[in-house]
Amino acid sequence: xxxxxxxxSARVAVFVLLFAAVAWPRPSWRxxxxxxxxxxxxxxxxxxxxxxxxxxxxxxxxxxxxxxxxGENVTSDARLVLTAAHVKGQMVLGINTRRDAFxxxxxxxxxxxxxxxxxxxxxxxxxxxxxxxxxxxVVGYVALARWTFAGLPQPIYRPDxxxxxxxxxxxxxxxxxxxxxxxxxxLVAALLVWPQIRRHGHRGxxxxxxEC
Amino acid sequence: xRDSVERSKTRRSGRYASLRFLVVGVVLAxxxxxxxxxxxxxxxxxxxxxxxxxxxxxxxxxxIVSLVEDGVRARGTVVWGRFPLRVVLDCxxxxxIAVFAxxxxxxxxxxxxxxxxxxxxxxxxxxxxxxxxxxxxxxxxADRELFDLLHEEVFQLVLVAAAVGAFARWTVWVQxxxxxxxxxx
Numbered sequence: 573x574x575x576x577x578x579x580x581s582a583r584v585a586v587f588v589l590l591f592a593a594v595a596w597p598r599p600s601w602r603x604x605x606x607x608x609x610x611x612x613x614x615x616x617x618x619x620x621x622x623x624x625x626x627x628x629x630x631x632x633x634x635x636x637x638x639x640x641x642x643g644e645n646v647t648s649d650a651r652l653v654l655t656a657a658h659v660k661g662q663m664v665l666g667i668n669t670r671r672d673a674f675x676x677x678x679x680x681x682x683x684x685x686x687x688x689x690x691x692x693x694x695x696x697x698x699x700x701x702x703x704x705x706x707x708x709x710v711v712g713y714v715a716l717a718r719w720t721f722a723g724l725p726q727p728i729y730r731p732d733x734x735x736x737x738x739x740x741x742x743x744x745x746x747x748x749x750x751x752x753x754x755x756x757x758x759l760v761a762a763l764l765v766w767p768q769i770r771r772h773g774h775r776g777x778x779x780x781x782x783e784c
Numbered sequence: 785x786r787d788s789v790e791r792s793k794t795r796r797s798g799r800y801a802s803l804r805f806l807v808v809g810v811v812l813a814x815x816x817x818x819x820x821x822x823x824x825x826x827x828x829x830x831x832x833x834x835x836x837x838x839x840x841x842x843x844x845x846x847x848i849v850s851l852v853e854d855g856v857r858a859r860g861t862v863v864w865g866r867f868p869l870r871v872v873l874d875c876x877x878x879x880x881i882a883v884f885a886x887x888x889x890x891x892x893x894x895x896x897x898x899x900x901x902x903x904x905x906x907x908x909x910x911x912x913x914x915x916x917x918x919x920x921x922x923x924x925x926a927d928r929e930l931f932d933l934l935h936e937e938v939f940q941l942v943l944v945a946a947a948v949g950a951f952a953r954w955t956v957w958v959q960x961x962x963x964x965x966x967x968x969x
Contacts, residue, residue, distance in 0.1 A: 597933060647932050671936055679941075744821045745814075750936075751879035754944040759810075766802065 579688075587686035594678045602670050606649045607632040609669045613710045620714065623729025625657030628717040630667075652713055654720060656728045665720065671753055673709040677702055680757035687765045697764050705757060712747055719743045805890050813886035820878045834873065835861070842871045845917040867924040867931075869917070877913035877943050881906050884947040891951075893958045901954040905947070912946055 610630035621627060631651045648666025655662045684697050719739045721729035731739065746752065824831040838861040846858035849865060856865035863869040888901040916939045924931035 595937070597937075647936065668936070675937060675941075740823055741818065744823050745817045748874070749817060749821055749879040750874050750940050751883065751944050754941050755879075755883055758944070758948065763806070770802075 583686040583688070587682045590685055591678055591682040594682065595675055602649055602674075603632070605674050606669045609673055609706075609709075610650055612706070613713065616707075616710055617714060622718055622721050623731075624727065625659075626717075626721045626728045627655050627657075628714075629653045629655075630713070652717060654717060656721075656726065659726050659728065663720070663724075665716065667713060667716075669709075671750075672712065673706065676705050676709070676753050676757040679754060680705055680761050683758065683761040684765065687761070687769075689765060689768055693768060697768070701757075701760050701764050704760060708756065715739070715742050716747060719747075801892070805892075809886050809890035812889050813883055816882035816886055817879065820882060821873065837878075838871045838873065838876055841876055841914065841917060842869075844914050845869070845871070845921065848914065848918050849921050863917075863921060865921065865925075867921055869921050869924065871917065875913075875917065877909050877916075880913075880943040880947040881909050883944070884909060884951055887947075887951045888954060891955060891958070897958050897961070901958075905950045905954060908950055909943065909947060912943060916943070 610632040613630045617628070617630075629652075631653055633649050633651060648668050650667050650669045652665040652667050653662050654665065680701050681698055684694050684701065687694065687697075689697065718729065719742070722731055722736055722739055819830070820834070822830070824834075839858070842858040842861050842863050846856050846863045846865075849863065850856040853865060856863065858864070861871045863871070884905050885902050888898055888905065891898075893901070920931060920935055920939070923934050
């Protein structure tokens with residue numbers, strides 16, 4: 573890898589400033605994003621059923637209800653409401669769309685804007701990667717709903733043993749670790765930007781051992 | 785003609801090296817994550833080892849905080865003081881350490897430098913995490929909203945950024961040493 577060029581310091585500064593500007597905590601932005609995310613997620617998952625009539629719905633929290641529930645490690649700004657046909661009542665899971673969807677998107681966008689791509693490539697990359705990150709956030713919540721249904725005493729969702737084990741691993745290894753929300757956008761940005769840089773601008777070298 | 789063939793070969797080998805690094809890194813990170821976050825039975829060796837590590841973090845945090853505040857002590861994984869703080873697996877920076885270690889192990893380098901990188905980088909992240917826990921204690925004592933912001937967003941990002949930065953710095957060190965070795969050979 574070549575020595576870091578002065579240009580990269582400016583790009584790091586752009587990333588930091590842009591990310592700080594976008595991610596600065598603003599309650600109105602948080603509520604607005606939560607509402608928008610829930611609407612889109614509900615459209616994407618309409619008609620999805622889990623097991624024997626298990627359903628879920630995203631509900632945005634009002635600006636007065638963004639809080640941490642008793643026993644929870646993090647605050648929540650939306651709810652994942654689980655219901656099932658033939659079963660009374662509902663189960664409500666607090667979710668944090670700011671941490672799970674907004675901040676990863678903000679990191680990704682700031683990385684792409686700071687990258688040495690042309691303007692049009694930046695726009696295309698932001699759209700493609702942003703969509704991928706949004707879809708992965710929704711898929712993560714669907715996996716959370718599945719895992720929760722699989723653990724309920726009611727016979728709503730009874731997967732095979734290996735599916736249950738896989739859900740356990742996905743929940744504990746993919747969904748729980750908080751760093752994943754910040755590592756994944758960096759990885760997605762690297763996957764999308766690196767080939768473009770190599771193809772159109774050889775700005776760096778691949779990881780290699782120096783050859784004498 | 786020969787030059788363009790050579791350039792094309794170099795580009796292909798560079799692309800394979802990048803792909804190899806990415807694939808190996810992701811597989812290693814996934815494996816380390818599974819080792820750390822797998823739902824082990826409560827009475828099992830891995831679960832006990834992880835609990836001991838969390839207790840170490842709690843004890844170290846309590847020791848540092850007690851330098852400025854009397855009566856703070858750790859019991860198990862909880863720091864007891866004016867703001868009780870439970871240290872759970874998500875607070876131990878093991879995910880950032882796993883990502884860092886995976887990147888270092890996947891990078892083509894002599895094994896001594898790889899081992900040095902993993903040990904030094906992991907130690908740095910452990911120390912940073914202790915700083916995080918101490919800061920969270922005082923933030924929680926002062927203002928709950930500040931605690932939530934630092935806990936859920938700021939420090940997570942700081943640790944991941946530190947892991948990325950440490951990896952970048954290590955690769956520069958490895959490349960410089962190799963360049964120097966080539967120059968003197």
